[in-house]
Amino acid sequence: MTYSAPAADLATETQRPPRQYLPESFTVTEWAAIEPYFIELRDRAIHSAAELEQWLLNRSELESVLSEDLAWRYIRMTCDTQDQAQAEAFQYFVSEIEPNVAPYDHALNEKMMASEFLDELDPARYRIFVRSVRQALEIYRAENIPLKTEISTKQQQYAAIAGAMTVTLDGEELTLPRAADRLKSPDRAVREQAWRAIQERRLQDAQPLDVLYTELISLRHQVAQNAGFANFRDYMFAALGRFDYTPQDTFDFHRAIRETVVPLIDNLDLERRQDLALPELRPWDLDVDVSGKAPLRPFETGEELLEKTVTVFDRLDPFLGQCLRTMREMGNLDLESRKGKAPGGYNYPLDETGVPFIFMNATSSLRDVVTMLHEGGHAVHSFLTRRLPLSADKHPPSEVAELASMSMELISMDHWNVFFTDEDELRRAKKTHLESVLETFPWVATIDKFQHWVYENPEHTVEARHQRWTQIFDEFNQRTVSWQGLEHAKPYLWQKQLHLYEVPFYYIEYAMAQLGAIAVWRNFRQDPQAALQGYQRALALGYTAPIGEIYAAAGIRFDFSTEYLRTLADFVRDEMAKL
Numbered sequence: 001m002t003y004s005a006p007a008a009d010l011a012t013e014t015q016r017p018p019r020q021y022l023p024e025s026f027t028v029t030e031w032a033a034i035e036p037y038f039i040e041l042r043d044r045a046i047h048s049a050a051e052l053e054q055w056l057l058n059r060s061e062l063e064s065v066l067s068e069d070l071a072w073r074y075i076r077m078t079c080d081t082q083d084q085a086q087a088e089a090f091q092y093f094v095s096e097i098e099p100n101v102a103p104y105d106h107a108l109n110e111k112m113m114a115s116e117f118l119d120e121l122d123p124a125r126y127r128i129f130v131r132s133v134r135q136a137l138e139i140y141r142a143e144n145i146p147l148k149t150e151i152s153t154k155q156q157q158y159a160a161i162a163g164a165m166t167v168t169l170d171g172e173e174l175t176l177p178r179a180a181d182r183l184k185s186p187d188r189a190v191r192e193q194a195w196r197a198i199q200e201r202r203l204q205d206a207q208p209l210d211v212l213y214t215e216l217i218s219l220r221h222q223v224a225q226n227a228g229f230a231n232f233r234d235y236m237f238a239a240l241g242r243f244d245y246t247p248q249d250t251f252d253f254h255r256a257i258r259e260t261v262v263p264l265i266d267n268l269d270l271e272r273r274q275d276l277a278l279p280e281l282r283p284w285d286l287d288v289d290v291s292g293k294a295p296l297r298p299f300e301t302g303e304e305l306l307e308k309t310v311t312v313f314d315r316l317d318p319f320l321g322q323c324l325r326t327m328r329e330m331g332n333l334d335l336e337s338r339k340g341k342a343p344g345g346y347n348y349p350l351d352e353t354g355v356p357f358i359f360m361n362a363t364s365s366l367r368d369v370v371t372m373l374h375e376g377g378h379a380v381h382s383f384l385t386r387r388l389p390l391s392a393d394k395h396p397p398s399e400v401a402e403l404a405s406m407s408m409e410l411i412s413m414d415h416w417n418v419f420f421t422d423e424d425e426l427r428r429a430k431k432t433h434l435e436s437v438l439e440t441f442p443w444v445a446t447i448d449k450f451q452h453w454v455y456e457n458p459e460h461t462v463e464a465r466h467q468r469w470t471q472i473f474d475e476f477n478q479r480t481v482s483w484q485g486l487e488h489a490k491p492y493l494w495q496k497q498l499h500l501y502e503v504p505f506y507y508i509e510y511a512m513a514q515l516g517a518i519a520v521w522r523n524f525r526q527d528p529q530a531a532l533q534g535y536q537r538a539l540a541l542g543y544t545a546p547i548g549e550i551y552a553a554a555g556i557r558f559d560f561s562t563e564y565l566r567t568l569a570d571f572v573r574d575e576m577a578k579l
Contacts, residue, residue, distance in 0.1 A: 007319045007383075009035060010383050011319050011383050012326060014330055020059060021058040023463075027069075031100045034066070041108055045478045049121055051117075052115055052118070056390060060391040071357070072498055073086070075334075075359065076090075077156075077342075079341060079342075081159055081163035081341065083340075084218060091156065094149060094153060095149055095152075102142075102148075103145070106142075107135055112133060113489070118130070128544055128546065132203075139484040141223075141226045143226050144227065146224055159440075162343045162498065163340055163342045167194075167201050167489070175341070176202075177363050178199055179339045180198060180287075180363075183288070186293065187422055188284070189286040202489075202492065203488075210465075211435040214462065217458055220232040220235075231455050231458065232458070232504070233451070251449075254448065254449050256265075256501055258476060260565050261345075261569050262476055265442060269481065280482045281480060281481045285480070285481075291428065295366075296425055296432075298369050299364055299369070299419065302336040308419055312373070312412050312415045312416070315415045316532060327357075327379060332358065333357070334360075335362045337361075337363050339539055341361060342359075345371050345374075346375065347360075347382065348358075349395070355382070356379050356382040356383075358372075360375060366429050368434060374405040376403065376408060377408030378404055381401065381404035381446070381539045383393070384540040389390075393544050396543035397543065398509035411528075413430055416429055421534065435576070438572055440510060441514065444510045444511040445476050446475075447497055447499065448508040464493035473490065475550045516551055516558065518571060519557065519568060520535055531555065532553040534553065535554055538551065540553035541553060
């Protein structure tokens with residue numbers, strides 16, 4: 001299935017398509033104004049396959065309007081976590097609208113699956129959607145609705161706690177992302193001061209963050225048990241629609257990463273210690289350029305970051321650049337770090353309009369460039385799927401969504417001279433990023449393996465949690481780095497990973513997609529035009545095909561075997577050697 005408009009049109013439209021079911025004037029206010037539409041869908045008589053398809057389109061329109069309203073509430077809350085009104089608006093949706101939608105959503109799923117006309121629908125067109133609905137029916141439990149509301153409320157607390165964290169260095173109050181820029185300073189004393197300040201600030205909230213996580217674990221475990229699962233991990237594999245691999249497959253992937261990539265990182269760290277002429281590496285020595293030169297500053301403002309990214313995208317394909325220009329025209333970007341802003345970065349799809357929103361915390365670093373390219377890849381994905389008929393079609397699993405973003409990081413590298421006009425700086429930037437590509441694998445394995453243990457052992461103590469985290473961290477990370485005298489900080493490093501609090505088990509996909517992205521880049525090295533066409537062709541499928549077929553459309557394999565990992569990791573290493 002393909003979208004119904006040319007790519008150029010998809011990138012230039014700034015108006016949402018006309019509504020076919022809801023009134024044009026309809027806005028989300030209170031549940032009483034929303035419920036009649038769910039009742040009508042629930043009670044509507046369906047007399048043919050054509051009427052069933054129309055019913056699906058009407059339902060999708062209602063879902064898209066609600067989804068976009070929730071999206072804006074979340075966006076506004078994360079842009080200013082200290083604005084109580086925005087927090088309350090988000091909380092109202094979570095506590096007053098979502099719990100009322102859930103039973104109707106279940107009833108509509110039942111109505112669809114019971115329809116005598118379901119088998120008359122085109123199986124190639126609806127196979128993925130029907131599979132997902134069947135899975136949702138299997139795990140739905142009414143008693144989980146209030147639990148999920150409570151979970152959403154508690155998840156909100158993490159952004160508020162993390163967003164309020166600042167440190168004062170040299171008399172200047174800095175957000176933690178801005179303070180982290182000092183870890184790139186050639187002055188080792190400056191790096192150490194910044195690292196220690198960041199860790200000590202995080203430790204000030206270590207106890208409340210531990211309490212919050214314990215509460216979330218308990219609630220999530222109850223949700224899983226209510227749905228008939230032994231633990232929350234197994235529940236989430238079903239809820240995330242992981243039809244293509246099992247928990248054991250992820251354990252095998254962890255082992256492959258440990259055997260294949262971790263030794264490469266160890267060697268890079270040994271080379272770093274030698275290049276820096278240090279008797280031992282410390283945690284604050286891992287981000288500085290080994291040449292002793294000042295940190296790269298590829299831009300000064302968020303507007304400059306955006307403008308240069310548009311230029312990079314234009315050079316790849318004018319359609320890509322137009323996607324970002326459309327977002328700028330509509331005000332759908334918030335790029336710079338500031339006090340009170342939630343941590344992290346995201347591209348939030350807006351289902352009805354079809355033009356997403358990019359949020360990030362830029363501070364003028366190389367990492368910010370990569371983040372912008374990453375989220376820009378997600379944005380392109382949103383544009384390519386914006387005219388797919390069903391809302392569900394626009395939301396592929398993360399193994400595909402992250403392929404869009406991570407591939408963009410790599411295929412754009414040929415045009416990074418827009419950011420780095422000096423050849424030496426360009427080389428430094430590319431090498432640094434390729435190191436980070438390899439470093440993705442151990443960190444993802446760390447977070448994922450930690451989550452498996454946490455939810456397989458939901459009654460664990462906080463002390464046991466700290467101990468197990470430290471063991472897993474040491475298995476995959478910084479094995480040549482000295483933590484002497486810093487042991488008090490290591491058990492809490494996981495608390496900086498917002499995924500653990502807000503989107504549990506959404507993490508192993510980064511490593512899977514990173515493999516796919518390297519494969520896309522390898523193809524791009526051989527034939528840029530064909531690789532770019534395959535990339536866009538795969539993304540345009542949305543979620544109308546299985547993961548393996550989407551990867552095949554991009555000209556790559558959905559494969560995370562040890563052999564495949566070694567082949568692609570070696571390719572990255574060889575490309576680094578050319579720089």
